Amino acid sequence: MVVKVGSSSLTTLPGGLDVDRLRALVDVLGALRAAGRQVVLVSSGAIAAGLAPLSLTGRPRDLATAQAAASVGQLRLVQTYADAFAAHGVTVGQVLLTADDLTRRSHYRNASQTIERLLALGVLPIVNENDTVATEEIRFGDNDRLAALVAHVAVADALVLLSDVDGVYDGDPRTGPAQLIDTVRGPEDLAAVALGSASRNGVGTGGMATKVEAALIASGAGVPVVVASTPQAAAALAGERVGTLFAARGRRPSARQFWLRYASRPRGRVLLDEGAVRAVRERHASLLAAGVTGSTGDFLADDPVELVGPDGVVVARGLVAYDARELPALLGRKTADLDPEHRREVVHRDEMVLVSRRFAG
Ligand SMILES: Nc1ncnc2c1ncn2[C@@H]1O[C@H](COP(=O)(O)OP(=O)(O)O)[C@@H](O)[C@H]1O
């Protein structure tokens, strides 16, 4: 089980960390552990927990102060967790990740191995973004997406996203009457849903939009997701029908495919003609030099790139087999006309994931 809890459930803007609410959650997770389940906790709250000790009255707008608050708050947060879990005989480990740790394949594998080993040793990993080093450009920003990636990395059976609201509504419940959505089978079920901003107490970041995005990523990768309120945690984890269920869709992709689709950062674009778009999209064929009209970006062989059609729409993502500077000489040429060392595909089908037009992730 991967359980993600948001800042809005653990902290208040004036009061900082709400230890009673944190302990209540730990009691639920401790019981789950006692029942023999493996649990990974993704917990936000570092920045919010650092505000009161630094006499800050609002969420800092500048990154450096937010990072300072996270530095102070993360320590308090995990120390409070460590003490609370110790009462249940559970040892915790801290795992701080930056987006970069998941965008590089080698780091991704490393993070995955560490979490696996912690679980094998009976430790409950507590994951957060490494706020003190994450710069603006490389931040996850909210922990919902991080939780979806961790759910895949940890090969979770389910992901539970806990917040201060008891599920996804068809509109922001704070701004008017709204109806709880019971089950989401795919992105099409959310076409008419308005996703407003973050919670009233001002400590959350993404609002429901980031939770929905994360829930679609995880459920699309075969992991069922429940969005529920933190007081509903026990019921949600016991499998009772509370909150909003995002049913698992499709098969679990390989680590490589999942990484390519959701965690990799494209280093450039390879431009395809119409025929190549059809071959890739409809036959899931490898991309050959004959269908390539150009490229942008200074990528190297094995880098992730976007495959883009003549209309500018991204068709797929893949690992390119050539450096950008090698491509011009190959453009539009039939494989048979190329010298033998250039006869391999530009992007092999096994190293490619199609990007859906409706939901790109
Ligand atoms: N369609 C919606 N359904 C449910 N909640 C919504 C919706 N639109 C906006 N919200 C708001 O999103 C907030 C939760 O997001 P956020 O504050 O980022 O939580 P967290 O800190 O738990 O991650 C809720 O307080 C809720 O008012």
Ligand SMILES: N[C@@H](CCC(=O)OP(=O)(O)O)C(=O)O
């Ligand atoms: N890493 C940040 C998380 C940012 C945040 O507030 O996320 P969330 O409450 O999940 O919307 C922190 O610990 O403060």
